Amino acid sequence: MNIIEKLPSLTLKQRKIAIWTAGGILAVMLVGLIVTLSVRVKMLDSAVQKVKSTLQDQYDIDFQTSEYGFSGLTTVAFKDILLLPSDRDTLARIEKMSVSVRLWPLLFGDVKLGRLELVNSKVTFVKKDSLSNYDFLFSKEKDVAKSTNEEGPTNYAALIDGVIKQVFFKIPRDMELTNFEASYQDDSVFQKIRLPVASVDGGDFQVELYLNNHDAQWNFAGFVNPDKQQLQVEISSEKKNVELPLLRRKLGLGISFDKIMFDLKSVNRVSADSLTLAGSWSFDNLSINHHRLSQENIVLPEATAEGMINIGSNALEVDPKSTIRVKEFVFQPYIKYIPKPDKEIELSIHTGQFKAQDFFDAIPAGLFESVEGIKVQGEIDYDLDFNVNLKHPDSLLFSSKVDDQGLKIVKWGKADISILNTPFTYRAYEDTVLMREIILGPDNPNFTPLASIAPILRKTVLNTEDPYFYEHNGFEEEAFKLSIITNINEKAFKRGASTVSMQFVKNVFLNRNKTMMRKFEEILLVWLMESSNQVSKDRLFEIYLNVIEWGKDVYGIKEASAYYFGKLPSELNLGESLYLSSIVPRPKTGLASFDYTGHLKPWVQRHFNTYGSIMNRRGQLTDESVPGNYGFYQVVLEPNLRPARPKGVVDTGFVERDPQHEAMMREMERDEIRRRNLLERLFGKDSVSNEAQ
Numbered sequence: 001m002n003i004i005e006k007l008p009s010l011t012l013k014q015r016k017i018a019i020w021t022a023g024g025i026l027a028v029m030l031v032g033l034i035v036t037l038s039v040r041v042k043m044l045d046s047a048v049q050k051v052k053s054t055l056q057d058q059y060d061i062d063f064q065t066s067e068y069g070f071s072g073l074t075t076v077a078f079k080d081i082l083l084l085p086s087d088r089d090t091l092a093r094i095e096k097m098s099v100s101v102r103l104w105p106l107l108f109g110d111v112k113l114g115r116l117e118l119v120n121s122k123v124t125f126v127k128k129d130s131l132s133n134y135d136f137l138f139s140k141e142k143d144v145a146k147s148t149n150e151e152g153p154t155n156y157a158a159l160i161d162g163v164i165k166q167v168f169f170k171i172p173r174d175m176e177l178t179n180f181e182a183s184y185q186d187d188s189v190f191q192k193i194r195l196p197v198a199s200v201d202g203g204d205f206q207v208e209l210y211l212n213n214h215d216a217q218w219n220f221a222g223f224v225n226p227d228k229q230q231l232q233v234e235i236s237s238e239k240k241n242v243e244l245p246l247l248r249r250k251l252g253l254g255i256s257f258d259k260i261m262f263d264l265k266s267v268n269r270v271s272a273d274s275l276t277l278a279g280s281w282s283f284d285n286l287s288i289n290h291h292r293l294s295q296e297n298i299v300l301p302e303a304t305a306e307g308m309i310n311i312g313s314n315a316l317e318v319d320p321k322s323t324i325r326v327k328e329f330v331f332q333p334y335i336k337y338i339p340k341p342d343k344e345i346e347l348s349i350h351t352g353q354f355k356a357q358d359f360f361d362a363i364p365a366g367l368f369e370s371v372e373g374i375k376v377q378g379e380i381d382y383d384l385d386f387n388v389n390l391k392h393p394d395s396l397l398f399s400s401k402v403d404d405q406g407l408k409i410v411k412w413g414k415a416d417i418s419i420l421n422t423p424f425t426y427r428a429y430e431d432t433v434l435m436r437e438i439i440l441g442p443d444n445p446n447f448t449p450l451a452s453i454a455p456i457l458r459k460t461v462l463n464t465e466d467p468y469f470y471e472h473n474g475f476e477e478e479a480f481k482l483s484i485i486t487n488i489n490e491k492a493f494k495r496g497a498s499t500v501s502m503q504f505v506k507n508v509f510l511n512r513n514k515t516m517m518r519k520f521e522e523i524l525l526v527w528l529m530e531s532s533n534q535v536s537k538d539r540l541f542e543i544y545l546n547v548i549e550w551g552k553d554v555y556g557i558k559e560a561s562a563y564y565f566g567k568l569p570s571e572l573n574l575g576e577s578l579y580l581s582s583i584v585p586r587p588k589t590g591l592a593s594f595d596y597t598g599h600l601k602p603w604v605q606r607h608f609n610t611y612g613s614i615m616n617r618r619g620q621l622t623d624e625s626v627p628g629n630y631g632f633y634q635v636v637l638e639p640n641l642r643p644a645r646p647k648g649v650v651d652t653g654f655v656e657r658d659p660q661h662e663a664m665m666r667e668m669e670r671d672e673i674r675r676r677n678l679l680e681r682l683f684g685k686d687s688v689s690n691e692a693q
Helices: 003-009 012-059 103-107 142-150 156-169 247-251 356-362 417-421 455-465 477-490 500-509 516-532 537-547 557-565 574-582 587-593 602-617 628-634 659-683
Strands: 061-064 067-070 075-085 092-101 113-128 174-185 190-201 204-211 216-225 230-237 254-256 259-271 274-290 294-312 316-318 323-326 329-331 333-338 344-350 375-377 379-389 397-403 408-411 424-430 433-440 549-551
Touching: 012 061, 012 067, 012 075, 156 259, 156 274, 156 294, 247 254, 294 516, 329 356, 356 375, 356 379, 397 477, 417 516, 417 537, 424 537, 433 537, 455 500, 455 537, 455 574, 455 602, 500 516, 500 537, 537 557, 549 557, 549 587, 557 574, 574 602, 574 628, 602 628
Parallel strands: 113 174
Antiparallel strands: 061 075, 067 075, 075 092, 092 113, 174 190, 190 204, 204 216, 216 230, 230 259, 254 274, 259 274, 274 294, 294 316, 294 323, 316 333, 323 329, 333 344, 344 379, 375 408, 379 397, 424 433
16 A cells, blocks of 8 residues: 555645655755756766876876766766876777766665766786786785774675675676777787677676687676676687686686586675575586696586585685586585684585496596596495694594495406506606616516515515505595694695505506696595405505615615615515615615715614614514614615715714705604604504604
């Protein structure tokens, strides 16, 4: 029921009051409109001058226009606009521009664009040497930064809400761009994009974007509603495999796609401290190439994601109900990030039962070459819980579990694990250079069966490299934790968490390209190898001891024992075994451990104390002859490998001082400390002898 219908029920006096009130309001609005129209030219002049002074004072940019004025009630038109950074190339040139402001929102203090029209516009980004005409875009205004810091804790919900409003308020309901061009130029490249015609009509838009002279064409289509802050856009490429411009040259990153769709469905302001963004995205044939990820193009034929991002006053999270689908593989990740005060990251994935083949079919082509073509049967279930405070990484939570009892390998991919049970040829590389080929079988006179290798050598290597090799399924969770903690504390990659199985897979099956994805491929292949139970632990360890590097051009335990000590692998004693285990992480530095007499330098004794003590406490030396210092003084290098006797040295107590060796010693000591931390976690602190401290 409206006001007019209610008027008959009012008394005469009440009706007069209502009429006079309504008339008064209309009169005030009319007077306001008349006053506004009478002074709007002055207001426009003032606004233009303010823009000019702001650009000049804060960014050193000269704003010029040959003519400006009102065209209609709320439309302002400009001609010949120039943006000229001081002593730099022209940034922008616009022949004609008209912009209107929506009147109704303006009455409530919101400046929202109604219509925007641009004719013959050019935006040019130029960089010469280290100077550019756009560097002001990346500079921070001091007063703004100062006021932000004084406001206290950042409210991320309010901050992002403000950014969203500003962006949508600047999007017009209607827009017409004619002959728009933007270009980038530096000392070696020139790229430009052109929009012959671009329009927004009542929120619907369709744009054709060209790269250079029709080198590529991308089509934009969709709908935008600035009031409801909704945006739907679909971007498609006219040509196949056309990379986005500049990314390859600037970042070494190549990205191409057939189609990408993004849909921001709603912005829900729950409260001043809570904001939720709901939407979805999808793409067809997305191709990514970067040398840090993979040497090949990573191609995702199709993928979709749908869900919500929740933003609080001090945290951002992907809602646990959000879903990612790659082909038939579907999972729901939970991600939470707390930026302040300590930067905390939480991640969890709980897949429930799913078909294992769906997972392998979903792996993008070019990502994990070793498993391409694999066929499996059965269902698996994976659970991951991860939480770390980057200021206090020792409180790290890491739990990774997979239920793969029903998994069966029907056909291996390019990495055929089944060949390990037969003689095969191993290719030893140094970086990407092939050093030699080693036959793993009786045809190689240096191949040594596990039973012919001294048991004490096997024990020392496992204690150094992988104490629970025979118990775990390829991964040692505690080692993963310590690796992450150490690397966060050191702010650099200082240690990995490789088990013997992981080192084995890396050396035997994977390429030499050191990429981030190769580590994930290594983990994936180890899981498949261990869960298949097709190769025994003894066979894996046997191959490992016959292929690992023990020195410059020294591969396998038979070569190592003969090279350093003139012995067979079966003849090695405790001290020699402890020494050989100590150089596995740094095989080429092995000879640096000896002085000119052929005996070990004092700083190597730390390794003997640490691991000899642990083996003793674990009962691994029961059947061994254990001399003092775990055989440290019984290790004697072959005479032909000893360094020359230093000039003027008479007594054998002389200790050489070499800067390179000193640096190596310090690094080894730091590594021993990190190893001891892991051992304390694995065996308990009391199991690590005080001798090792």
